[in-house]
Amino acid sequence: MRSVIPVENNDPQAALRGLLKRLLEKEVVEAVLVPMATPGGAVTPALVTEAGLLDAAVPLAPVMGLNAARVAGPVSVREPRGRIAVVLRPCEYRALVELVKLQQASLDDMLTVVVDCLGTYTVPDYTTMLADGGVGQERLWAAARSGDMAPREGYAFRDACQMCEKPHAEGGTIQVELFGADLASGLPVVLPDDMATTLGLSAAAADGQRPAVVERVVAARTKARDERFAAIRQRLAEGTVEAVFAACVRCHNCMTACPICYCKTCLFKSPVFDHEPVQYMNWARRKGAYRLPGDTMLFHLTRLNHMVLSCIGCGVCSDACPADLPVAQVFRAIGQQVQAEFDYVPGRSVEEPLPLITFKENEWLEVGE
Amino acid sequence: MESTDFEPKIVAFLCNWCTYTGADLAGTSRIQYPPNVRIIRLMCSGSVDPTYVLKALLDGADGVFIGGCHPGDCHYQSGNYKARRRVVALKEILKQAGLDEDRVWLRWISASEGQRFADTVKEMVEALKAKGPNPLRQEWAV
Numbered sequence: 001m002r003s004v005i006p007v008e009n010n011d012p013q014a015a016l017r018g019l020l021k022r023l024l025e026k027e028v029v030e031a032v033l034v035p036m037a038t039p040g041g042a043v044t045p046a047l048v049t050e051a052g053l054l055d056a057a058v059p060l061a062p063v064m065g066l067n068a069a070r071v072a073g074p075v076s077v078r079e080p081r082g083r084i085a086v087v088l089r090p091c092e093y094r095a096l097v098e099l100v101k102l103q104q105a106s107l108d109d110m111l112t113v114v115v116d117c118l119g120t121y122t123v124p125d126y127t128t129m130l131a132d133g134g135v136g137q138e139r140l141w142a143a144a145r146s147g148d149m150a151p152r153e154g155y156a157f158r159d160a161c162q163m164c165e166k167p168h169a170e171g172g173t174i175q176v177e178l179f180g181a182d183l184a185s186g187l188p189v190v191l192p193d194d195m196a197t198t199l200g201l202s203a204a205a206a207d208g209q210r211p212a213v214v215e216r217v218v219a220a221r222t223k224a225r226d227e228r229f230a231a232i233r234q235r236l237a238e239g240t241v242e243a244v245f246a247a248c249v250r251c252h253n254c255m256t257a258c259p260i261c262y263c264k265t266c267l268f269k270s271p272v273f274d275h276e277p278v279q280y281m282n283w284a285r286r287k288g289a290y291r292l293p294g295d296t297m298l299f300h301l302t303r304l305n306h307m308v309l310s311c312i313g314c315g316v317c318s319d320a321c322p323a324d325l326p327v328a329q330v331f332r333a334i335g336q337q338v339q340a341e342f343d344y345v346p347g348r349s350v351e352e353p354l355p356l357i358t359f360k361e362n363e364w365l366e367v368g369e
Numbered sequence: 370m371e372s373t374d375f376e377p378k379i380v381a382f383l384c385n386w387c388t389y390t391g392a393d394l395a396g397t398s399r400i401q402y403p404p405n406v407r408i409i410r411l412m413c414s415g416s417v418d419p420t421y422v423l424k425a426l427l428d429g430a431d432g433v434f435i436g437g438c439h440p441g442d443c444h445y446q447s448g449n450y451k452a453r454r455r456v457v458a459l460k461e462i463l464k465q466a467g468l469d470e471d472r473v474w475l476r477w478i479s480a481s482e483g484q485r486f487a488d489t490v491k492e493m494v495e496a497l498k499a500k501g502p503n504p505l506r507q508e509w510a511v
Contacts, residue, residue, distance in 0.1 A: 240467035
């Protein structure tokens with residue numbers, strides 16, 4: 001059912017905090033995994049058991065440093081575990097769905113609170129803004145009504161957010177609907193009836209603004225996305241993936257940041273591609289020169305093969321890249337084609353099997369002859 | 370390089386139960402086939418991680434041949450079906466990345482099909498000769 005939590009002092013974030021506190025106080029959950037502000041202002045997820053500490057929760061802070069699905073996995077993956085509520089952006093929820101299917105997380109004792117995302121900044125931008133007059137999230141909250149969220153002057157939303165065509169809460173246990181809402185007066189949430197009763201929330205009718213606002217935001221983002229895809233595809237067609245990743249320094253930050261790349265025994269953290277010294281000489285002699293460290297294209301192409309079907313487009317790979325490579329654009333653009341091949345939408349449903357663990361007998365008969 | 374002088378190098382990942390045994394049959398039956406293929410024996414086509422196919426291509430192999438049991442005949446029930454899906458994804462990624470997906474072949478050859486193995490190698494060598502050498506072979510910056 002849809003309920004509207006009253007907002008006081010023009011602060012919808014406080015209203016959301018109140019909901020989270022009530023989840024703890026009514027013992028619906030034992031802990032809440034939510035972005036928290038450290039005393040210095042940095043934002044980090046934390047698993048909170050003490051309702052009083054939720055005063056430091058900043059579930060609407062427009063910053064994304066890591067994908068919270070990454071931390072939701074370890075606290076949920078096996079029993080014994082606590083019953084927890086996890087506050088997620090839509091892209092984080094989609095990553096969590098993929099991690100559940102990859103058996104790296106479990107929804108069994110988890111309640112997910114999926115919050116409409118009005119756009120996020122990188123950690124460096126967010127930090128700079130905090131020190132320089134504030135982030136201005138009140139303006140974002142006001143703009144949620146119309147869907148015309150603009151970044152603070154002189155700053156930009158993360159590239160992944162600018163091309164995010166799924167910023168609205170879908171799926172999960174509770175949806176927090178910011179788009180189309182008058183957040184100065186109330187915070188609309190959709191939650192199961194019995195939970196609403198437990199929390200003392202009553203039903204409220206939607207004012208009907210949301211679908212049109214979401215539609216407009218999605219249309220604008222889709223356009224931005226398609227422009228990026230077209231540009232990156234042009235670059236790939238002209239110079240292959242090698243040219244796009246030419247400046248890669250092989251830090252593997254993209255892999256470390258990626259919520260889907262969970263393997264503890266990743267090939268690229270192993271000596272699998274370490275060769276005998278003489279082998280490097282052989283390559284250098286044959287080609288006249290040999291790029292070191294080797295296997296840079298192999299690294300990116302392997303990651304594409306291993307995770308792109310589950311790529312949900314959070315973009316933390318691009319933010320993690322010290323060479324400022326358009327990792328997320330490449331992975332999203334290629335991912336779109338590969339996902340379409342398998343008619344698979346990552347993050348859509350835990351029921352939908354991962355494409356590479358299932359099969360049909362009569363498919364792609366032309367590929368294996 | 371004249372295409373007639375060019376001898377493509379093929380790295381083959383063959384499943385133990387069908388295609389490798391088929392290759393073995395080609396040998397014991399003294400069926401002649403081009404010596405361009407370097408065979409790596411695996412337990413199942415389903416155990417071919419695309420990374421090794423990519424490693425071969427990026428290090429300059431002109432073609433990669435993955436051989437498995439015919440659909441329905443996998444020793445492990447479904448390994449070849451899963452291999453097929455992985456190859457579909459791999460080929461799509463190669464295509465999107467601006468690389469030549471047609472250098473990767475997936476073929477079903479049973480233990481009794483020695484002639485089919487020889488014919489497939491011949492066919493692949495001809496196709497790769499027509500394509501010419503893998504351009505990545507001389508690329509130093511991959």
